[in-house]
Amino acid sequence: MRVLMVALISLILASCGNKSADTDTDIKPDTQKTYSWKLVTTWPKNYPGLGSAPENFAKKIAAMSGGRIKIKVFGAGQLVPAFEVFDAVSQGTAQVGHGAAYYWTGKAKAAGFFTSVPFGLNAQEMNGWLHYGGGLELWRELYSPFNLIPFAGGSTGVQMAGWFNREINSMEDIKGLKMRIPGLGGDVITRAGGVSVTMPGGELYTSMQTGVIDATEWVGPYNDLAFGFHQVAKYYYYPGWHEPGPILEFIVNKEAYASLPSDLQAIVESAARAVNQDMLDEYTARNNSALVELVETHGVDVRKLPDDVLTELRRLSAEVLDELGQDSEISGRIAQSVMEFKKQAMEYHAISEEAYYKVR
Amino acid sequence: MRVLMVALISLILASCGNKSADTDTDIKPDTQKTYSWKLVTTWPKNYPGLGSAPENFAKKIAAMSGGRIKIKVFGAGQLVPAFEVFDAVSQGTAQVGHGAAYYWTGKAKAAGFFTSVPFGLNAQEMNGWLHYGGGLELWRELYSPFNLIPFAGGSTGVQMAGWFNREINSMEDIKGLKMRIPGLGGDVITRAGGVSVTMPGGELYTSMQTGVIDATEWVGPYNDLAFGFHQVAKYYYYPGWHEPGPILEFIVNKEAYASLPSDLQAIVESAARAVNQDMLDEYTARNNSALVELVETHGVDVRKLPDDVLTELRRLSAEVLDELGQDSEISGRIAQSVMEFKKQAMEYHAISEEAYYKVR
Numbered sequence: 229m230r231v232l233m234v235a236l237i238s239l240i241l242a243s244c245g246n247k248s249a250d251t252d253t254d255i256k257p258d259t260q261k262t263y264s265w266k267l268v269t270t271w272p273k274n275y276p277g278l279g280s281a282p283e284n285f286a287k288k289i290a291a292m293s294g295g296r297i298k299i300k301v302f303g304a305g306q307l308v309p310a311f312e313v314f315d316a317v318s319q320g321t322a323q324v325g326h327g328a329a330y331y332w333t334g335k336a337k338a339a340g341f342f343t344s345v346p347f348g349l350n351a352q353e354m355n356g357w358l359h360y361g362g363g364l365e366l367w368r369e370l371y372s373p374f375n376l377i378p379f380a381g382g383s384t385g386v387q388m389a390g391w392f393n394r395e396i397n398s399m400e401d402i403k404g405l406k407m408r409i410p411g412l413g414g415d416v417i418t419r420a421g422g423v424s425v426t427m428p429g430g431e432l433y434t435s436m437q438t439g440v441i442d443a444t445e446w447v448g449p450y451n452d453l454a455f456g457f458h459q460v461a462k463y464y465y466y467p468g469w470h471e472p473g474p475i476l477e478f479i480v481n482k483e484a485y486a487s488l489p490s491d492l493q494a495i496v497e498s499a500a501r502a503v504n505q506d507m508l509d510e511y512t513a514r515n516n517s518a519l520v521e522l523v524e525t526h527g528v529d530v531r532k533l534p535d536d537v538l539t540e541l542r543r544l545s546a547e548v549l550d551e552l553g554q555d556s557e558i559s560g561r562i563a564q565s566v567m568e569f570k571k572q573a574m575e576y577h578a579i580s581e582e583a584y585y586k587v588r
Numbered sequence: 589m590r591v592l593m594v595a596l597i598s599l600i601l602a603s604c605g606n607k608s609a610d611t612d613t614d615i616k617p618d619t620q621k622t623y624s625w626k627l628v629t630t631w632p633k634n635y636p637g638l639g640s641a642p643e644n645f646a647k648k649i650a651a652m653s654g655g656r657i658k659i660k661v662f663g664a665g666q667l668v669p670a671f672e673v674f675d676a677v678s679q680g681t682a683q684v685g686h687g688a689a690y691y692w693t694g695k696a697k698a699a700g701f702f703t704s705v706p707f708g709l710n711a712q713e714m715n716g717w718l719h720y721g722g723g724l725e726l727w728r729e730l731y732s733p734f735n736l737i738p739f740a741g742g743s744t745g746v747q748m749a750g751w752f753n754r755e756i757n758s759m760e761d762i763k764g765l766k767m768r769i770p771g772l773g774g775d776v777i778t779r780a781g782g783v784s785v786t787m788p789g790g791e792l793y794t795s796m797q798t799g800v801i802d803a804t805e806w807v808g809p810y811n812d813l814a815f816g817f818h819q820v821a822k823y824y825y826y827p828g829w830h831e832p833g834p835i836l837e838f839i840v841n842k843e844a845y846a847s848l849p850s851d852l853q854a855i856v857e858s859a860a861r862a863v864n865q866d867m868l869d870e871y872t873a874r875n876n877s878a879l880v881e882l883v884e885t886h887g888v889d890v891r892k893l894p895d896d897v898l899t900e901l902r903r904l905s906a907e908v909l910d911e912l913g914q915d916s917e918i919s920g921r922i923a924q925s926v927m928e929f930k931k932q933a934m935e936y937h938a939i940s941e942e943a944y945y946k947v948r
Contacts, residue, residue: 291854356872386940467943494651501862512716516932538947572876580746583827585942
């Protein structure tokens, strides 16, 4: 009887307790199982704004999951180089990546649509298109063959046109201009007779200083001030026609995501959404004070690109986007979706956001 | 012996099992404990946009917590009337509320600053101020004596100035105008010689139809189309000077929040943040197509308020805000914080968001 009682108690104990998988699977699968993920980024570790988003993502997920998902964040080059993030997550070397879709146009040309296109949507509109205009579904379709699930992962807001050591008074001044400007914006500058150059952020200061390049775009006052471009450039031009609403991305390896129980999947999704807004909030607050410092402390010469230059850049941008839309069947569908959204958004924002900016 | 064994087994069962608090506190407190919360709102159940935010909040929390927090959403009047949401959550009748801070100016006058003020910040700027400009800390300080923790809970974007049955060509046309416009916007209209009226949304259509009021503001195309105001009003004026960036709120009862383990607290916080962006995304997408329908299908006469009227409304708004800032010590600090943020945001947005809208 004593033996029976001990056996019975053991049986009961085995079916409850903290570590018991049996108890868990009865009701909630995997509530004790933990996941160790690697997150690789295209930014230096802890780079202001851009690099703090993946850190916040990891922290939020750790807190919400009670430590069930631990994410270790690697800056560019720590686990894989910046431009191997896409492949690393696709192949499962890391479970998550943080970067920007337009870095992967070599893999899928239409990826360019999902960061920002010249004269395209601003950040608020990009988020509207992605989450309520069919954009995210198209993005996921595009990345599916690569074993990746994309999520919107933050925005810097409208960028600045960049730092110039040459005055831009007409399209003639773009001719021969050596400018660091990647992606579709770079294609537009090339088409305008300039020389678009791609180089890492860390080389820009010296390249401007030594005249290797005449101009560079980067982000906006908050990040630009930190790089000290005001020390090596004469003019700071606006507006950022080439990247009006850049949306960054979290990419998650499909199998890694599928392996999570549904509560952890929901946590990953909401963490991405929360960080997506948080980064824009941070830039919206910090760009302001950085601009004040650039102008009042450093006497930066802030200039608007001439209207006729912007008109011509807009015309060339439409050509570039038109060609991109003809690149493949899915490119065509993405181009159509985003252009229709833009047409309506422009009509409504002309009488709402834009009209309000003018009168306040 | 049999009795002892049963007692022993009962004791063991009582200390493990799904509902056991004892076992849980050993390692991860309360991982099996469930919480049933009530959420009361100031909107009708499932009202488009406004009313879907609390539903999304409840769904996200249920999914992320694996059902550990179950939130039942009550529309206005189902558990408490719309304008008793603040008291109900303060007193713990419900654990969460969803509404807008400017409904509670009778409790704390400075609450008006946390939704939207005439000629104030737009939605992107409000989010920047709240989350990176000290706004949220001030909001929490203001609500603390009421036993409440506020979270940003969505935005409609810039609203429309409203539906009018009187042409507005000068300030003379505001004189005697009976307009449904609550809050600080209403104070401005009163100061301009109009008659500001407060009435529930459900009465507006008939009041416009029968001439009880000459004008009403509501939200924007998406919600306005659903109410059918185009059938009873001649003119649809913009821009929404009175509510340029309304931020809604989730309010959580302090003790209810404190009773949650930290992972569930993190889940509540991120769910609010995700919904905060999600609602703006929804309005950004749906206002567009609703405007197209209003104009193209219903032939709505969309008009801009004259510049001199807007200039005078801006002057009166500054007076109203100045008085509000003098209402109490905390009002003064909030006014100073938001006005400083606005000054910088206007400078930066003039060369970024606003400049881009003009040239794209």
